[in-house]
Amino acid sequence: MRQNVLNEYLLQPFALEAAKKEANRLPAAELVQSIMEIEPHKRVLAFRLLEKEKAIAVFEYLRPEQQADLIRTMETPEVISLLEALDLDERVRLFEELPAKITKRLIANLSPQAREGVNLLLGYPERSAGRLMSLRYLAVRDDITVQSLLRSIRESELRDNELTLIFVIDAERYYRGFVRTVRLIKASPEQTLSSLIEGTNIAIRASDRDLQAVRLLKDNDLPAIPVVDNEGRLIGDITFDDVIELVEEEATDAALAQGGVGNLLRRDRVWSERLIRGSSWYAIRLRILFLIITLIGGMLVGGVIERFEEVLEAVTAAAVFIPLVMDMGGNVGTQSTTVFARGLAWNHINVNSFLPYLLREVRIGASMGAILGLIAGIIAYFWQGAPNGIPQLGTAVAISLFCVITLGAVLGAVLPWIMLKLGFDHAPGADPFITTIKDFTGLWIYFSRLACGH
Numbered sequence: 001m002r003q004n005v006l007n008e009y010l011l012q013p014f015a016l017e018a019a020k021k022e023a024n025r026l027p028a029a030e031l032v033q034s035i036m037e038i039e040p041h042k043r044v045l046a047f048r049l050l051e052k053e054k055a056i057a058v059f060e061y062l063r064p065e066q067q068a069d070l071i072r073t074m075e076t077p078e079v080i081s082l083l084e085a086l087d088l089d090e091r092v093r094l095f096e097e098l099p100a101k102i103t104k105r106l107i108a109n110l111s112p113q114a115r116e117g118v119n120l121l122l123g124y125p126e127r128s129a130g131r132l133m134s135l136r137y138l139a140v141r142d143d144i145t146v147q148s149l150l151r152s153i154r155e156s157e158l159r160d161n162e163l164t165l166i167f168v169i170d171a172e173r174y175y176r177g178f179v180r181t182v183r184l185i186k187a188s189p190e191q192t193l194s195s196l197i198e199g200t201n202i203a204i205r206a207s208d209r210d211l212q213a214v215r216l217l218k219d220n221d222l223p224a225i226p227v228v229d230n231e232g233r234l235i236g237d238i239t240f241d242d243v244i245e246l247v248e249e250e251a252t253d254a255a256l257a258q259g260g261v262g263n264l265l266r267r268d269r270v271w272s273e274r275l276i277r278g279s280s281w282y283a284i285r286l287r288i289l290f291l292i293i294t295l296i297g298g299m300l301v302g303g304v305i306e307r308f309e310e311v312l313e314a315v316t317a318a319a320v321f322i323p324l325v326m327d328m329g330g331n332v333g334t335q336s337t338t339v340f341a342r343g344l345a346w347n348h349i350n351v352n353s354f355l356p357y358l359l360r361e362v363r364i365g366a367s368m369g370a371i372l373g374l375i376a377g378i379i380a381y382f383w384q385g386a387p388n389g390i391p392q393l394g395t396a397v398a399i400s401l402f403c404v405i406t407l408g409a410v411l412g413a414v415l416p417w418i419m420l421k422l423g424f425d426h427a428p429g430a431d432p433f434i435t436t437i438k439d440f441t442g443l444w445i446y447f448s449r450l451a452c453g454h
Helices: 001-011 013-025 028-036 039-047 052-061 064-071 076-085 088-097 102-107 112-122 146-155 181-186 210-220 238-258 262-277 282-308 309-314 316-345 355-384 391-420 426-452
Strands: 140-141 165-169 177-178 224-227 234-239
Touching: 013 052, 028 052, 039 064, 039 234, 064 355, 076 165, 088 102, 088 112, 102 112, 102 282, 146 181, 165 234, 165 316, 210 224, 210 238, 234 426, 262 309, 309 391, 316 355, 316 426, 355 391, 391 426
Parallel strands: 140 165
Antiparallel strands: 165 177, 224 234
């Protein structure tokens, strides 16, 4: 695989030149996949193998969150060269993914022109059309001729996709409409633009929601729409390329909402980002809160053991199986919470129709509990026999394992679901509850069975 070539360099420095030559020969799209498959902390090393133009092309292929992860591991000068090569709207989307401290430092190192554009777009609210717009467009007065406009198009440094629509303004930059480039070819060279203008009422204000831009592009079947200020002056445009990610987001959200997990997953993403990229103090506060529950649970479990101290003294072999009873339920609970989290992420679980999934977990937990309980009970009986004339040791192990495994499976499904419904973060919170409940319940059942025979 191509990725192996890059990994060879990272592991064997003598392969630098061969890996560099191979990496720069590959298409940018293929390189993106190869680099993203490398361990995160090694990606910047692979990225530095690339020539400047190739590096820029690869960087543009990355999603904003991937660009942000890469930038965190790079030095400021090499980051600035990449940022300067990005379109303004792409640059702003990248800054939205970075912490404010890093964004402020990078903006300060941009050229004055690039810095001015970034500050302009960042001045608009998040998820507004102003944040999404581009400042690369061609605007002309309505009194010029077709011939003059065609000359301006030929001399323009804008890309082809930025010249499909030419925006028309008056002397004070008020938006008057647009002209399709293809119509200019068919028009008379001496004809003025006033007779070719379309879309006089098609525009979006910079303060409007970005999803409104998506709808305008779709409803009017246009490659771009103008962005105006509150007074109607042209200040930018939004092209279809600018909203592709937004369209994908909207489609994904619609699908998730239909499955009943849209809001939950968006909230889950925020929680995850705060736990991983937020302040350490936030993670400590949140995680220690749930660990205190485990601490209290441990005290309660200790109380159970103290309550049945006489049983332990009479049947010392019972202590051998305490870790087994405690650990098995915890392992099953962890399995269930992991399955739930993955099923939720892939939209395999409908949280608004949870009963079928819960019943499935009950069946699975009870089946595993019966199988493992029977095996452990038989082993316990033949291993320890009937200590002090009490044959119930094997039975106690079997029954308690059946109960804690079934309980662990059920709790591993129910607790994350309840916490999500109540608006709590289930990632750090579910397992401590599971541990406390199943340990207390499992040991109580275990010692109660032994006490019956004692």
